[in-house]
Amino acid sequence: MRAVRDEPGTKERFAAVFRERYAELYGLGYRLLGDHGEAEDVVQETFLRLDGQPVLDRPDEEVAAWLRRVCLNTAYNRLRGRRRATARLDRAGRAERADDEADPKATPLLEVLRAEQQRAVRQALASLPERQRACLLLRHAGYSYAEIAATLDLAVGSVGVLLARGERAFRDAYLDTDDPDPGAHDVLP
Amino acid sequence: MSCPDLGTLRASLDGAAGAPPAPASHLRTCPACADTLAELQRNAELAAPAIALTVPADQLTPAQVEAALAAFEQRRDRLAAARATRASQAQPSPSPSVGRAPEREGSPPGERVGGVVHIPSDAPAPLARRGRLARLGTRTRVAAAALVAALVLTGLVGTPAGRAAASSFLAQFRSQRFQALNVSPDQATQVDRVLAGLADTGVFTGAALHDTGLGEPRVAADRAEAARLAGFAVPVVDPAALPSGVDRTPRRLLVSPAREVRLTFDRDRALDYLRAHGRPDAQLPGRYDGTRLVIGVPAAVVQVFSGRDGAPALMVGKAGTLALTTEGGASLEELREVVLGLPGLPAELVAQVRGIGDWRNTLPLPVPTDQVRSRPTTVGGAEALAFADTSDRLHAVVWHRDGHIWGVAGVVGTDEARDVANSLG
Numbered sequence: 139m140r141a142v143r144d145e146p147g148t149k150e151r152f153a154a155v156f157r158e159r160y161a162e163l164y165g166l167g168y169r170l171l172g173d174h175g176e177a178e179d180v181v182q183e184t185f186l187r188l189d190g191q192p193v194l195d196r197p198d199e200e201v202a203a204w205l206r207r208v209c210l211n212t213a214y215n216r217l218r219g220r221r222r223a224t225a226r227l228d229r230a231g232r233a234e235r236a237d238d239e240a241d242p243k244a245t246p247l248l249e250v251l252r253a254e255q256q257r258a259v260r261q262a263l264a265s266l267p268e269r270q271r272a273c274l275l276l277r278h279a280g281y282s283y284a285e286i287a288a289t290l291d292l293a294v295g296s297v298g299v300l301l302a303r304g305e306r307a308f309r310d311a312y313l314d315t316d317d318p319d320p321g322a323h324d325v326l327p
Numbered sequence: 328m329s330c331p332d333l334g335t336l337r338a339s340l341d342g343a344a345g346a347p348p349a350p351a352s353h354l355r356t357c358p359a360c361a362d363t364l365a366e367l368q369r370n371a372e373l374a375a376p377a378i379a380l381t382v383p384a385d386q387l388t389p390a391q392v393e394a395a396l397a398a399f400e401q402r403r404d405r406l407a408a409a410r411a412t413r414a415s416q417a418q419p420s421p422s423p424s425v426g427r428a429p430e431r432e433g434s435p436p437g438e439r440v441g442g443v444v445h446i447p448s449d450a451p452a453p454l455a456r457r458g459r460l461a462r463l464g465t466r467t468r469v470a471a472a473a474l475v476a477a478l479v480l481t482g483l484v485g486t487p488a489g490r491a492a493a494s495s496f497l498a499q500f501r502s503q504r505f506q507a508l509n510v511s512p513d514q515a516t517q518v519d520r521v522l523a524g525l526a527d528t529g530v531f532t533g534a535a536l537h538d539t540g541l542g543e544p545r546v547a548a549d550r551a552e553a554a555r556l557a558g559f560a561v562p563v564v565d566p567a568a569l570p571s572g573v574d575r576t577p578r579r580l581l582v583s584p585a586r587e588v589r590l591t592f593d594r595d596r597a598l599d600y601l602r603a604h605g606r607p608d609a610q611l612p613g614r615y616d617g618t619r620l621v622i623g624v625p626a627a628v629v630q631v632f633s634g635r636d637g638a639p640a641l642m643v644g645k646a647g648t649l650a651l652t653t654e655g656g657a658s659l660e661e662l663r664e665v666v667l668g669l670p671g672l673p674a675e676l677v678a679q680v681r682g683i684g685d686w687r688n689t690l691p692l693p694v695p696t697d698q699v700r701s702r703p704t705t706v707g708g709a710e711a712l713a714f715a716d717t718s719d720r721l722h723a724v725v726w727h728r729d730g731h732i733w734g735v736a737g738v739v740g741t742d743e744a745r746d747v748a749n750s751l752g
């Protein structure tokens with residue numbers, strides 16, 4: 139495996155990709171993890187994996203899809219495991235609150251409300267099957283069906299059904315989980 | 328015609344390329360598809376704003392991306408060096424694989440840590456160590472900003488010069504009422520910059536700047552536990568006073584324990600800071616050095632009520648009062664005057680703080696003028712402040728009574744928030 143540092147042309151290509159994609163990947167990582175430091179780590183790890191990968195020679199959109207896939211997988215790995223995920227989500231929620239407390243522009247109670255909502259959303263997302271979660275996250279981050287398909291390595295025609303099921307699962311997780319049968323009134327197949 | 332499949336129906340909501348639109352004629356004659364499409368629409372409309380809440384608050388700047396690239400390249404070079412060293416050491420005397428531990432970035436190859444010799448592996452290094460440091464850095468900045476912000480926001484800036492406090496060990500500030508401070512985005516940025524400068528240059532130091540000691544909220548099982556943790560009674564919220572669409576009982580009880588934060592003032596570094604920022608003739612008495620600012624952050628309890636969608640809709644909070652004292656050669660008033668005179672603080676904001684008459688008992692609440700508006704009101708005869716965000720969906724009211732700070736906030740109307748407030752005994 140060749141490393142980019144050994145090939146000047148590749149190094150420049152790598153740096154260009156880094157500049158082009160860093161903020162986008164950071165946004166994806168942050169959406170899942172809710173922690174600035176962890177989101178930065180996930181993106182750094184993603185680019186470490188890109189170092190020396192032949193995919194770097196592929197067209198931009200293929201590199202972007204590869205990066206998104208690795209970034210999401212890396213972020214998922216950090217959330218994996220119920221115990222770890224719960225602890226991390228709690229920490230993420232607390233981190234949000236701590237950040238909010240620190241914000242001299244914030245009105246504390248309103249910010250607590252926002253932090254609570256973020257915690258509930260991330261907890262619901264964490265409970266979804268991996269591909270549904272990725273599909274949901276990507277679609278509501280503004281990616282096209284073609285980009286989602288490339289990222290998740292599936293046919294464009296399959297994105298809609300994955301999204302439909304993901305949104306239903308998200309609804310069930312986000313709404314009152316005390317409901318003994320939250321899907322009782324579903325009409326989706 | 329046959330019914331479109333689920334994916335096609337969902338894609339039709341987005342007008343996705345390649346997705347045939349759900350034919351209106353079919354939907355008119357097929358109740359099952361019409362119902363499915365309606366549910367898909369509801370689910371999408373629930374998910375979209377909820378997931379939008381997780382977006383980072385601020386966009387990364389090009390400078391931040393460049394800094395990330397520089398950090399990445401340094402990290403990659405360190406890993407490469409570690410791999411090269413490992414390879415050269417492994418050739419003459421291969422180490423047994425048993426007992427291998429994960430690579431630690433930055434550790435010299437073969438470094439003994441906890442009785443285990445760490446040998447880098449081929450896989451990219453786990454980023455735990457770097458991440459911990461990065462988060463610590465973030466937290467440090469957060470803590471520093473928060474704690475030094477407390478100086479500014481609790482009236483530390485704001486009185487005429489030359490009026491020293493009589494006793495440096497006497498409690499010198501105790502919040503008993505509020506006053507709104509209007510802060511524009513530009514002013515907030517200027518304050519942030521000054522606060523970060525004070526922390527970065529060590530003008531204020533303290534262990535509190537290096538941990539997460541901001542009283543992380545805990546979840547209490549019930550009101551009794553919350554009261555025990557907080558040290559005061561937690562009010563029962565009258566269900567009859569709650570707005571429709573809000574649960575009658577709290578879904579969560581969050582408790583932030585009381586804590587004391589100490590910051591030490593470094594007189595020499597403060598002089599360096601002032602002289603580096605356009606005050607070459609700045610002078611500070613030597614007795615100021617080492618003065619400790621003691622911030623008594625009160626315990627707080629927040630009862631979280633959910634709305635119909637299960638998301639938090641209403642918060643009812645109660646906290647103790649915030650207190651400030653100093654220990655050492657400078658009084659609170661003198662230290663406040665130092666902060667007040669810092670270059671870079673927006674003059675209009677400082678003037679607002681100076682305009683607070685009873686500064687020893689008045690807790691200024693910063694109101695970001697681009698996001699929130701405030702107005703005075705009353706709750707049960709007590710002075711209060713009402714807040715609304717620019718969308719007019721979020722309302723809050725805070726007031727002081729019986730030695731406690733009270734607050735109600737949520738996705739409710741302003742009258743509904745005040746009704747809940749008035750019901751709290």
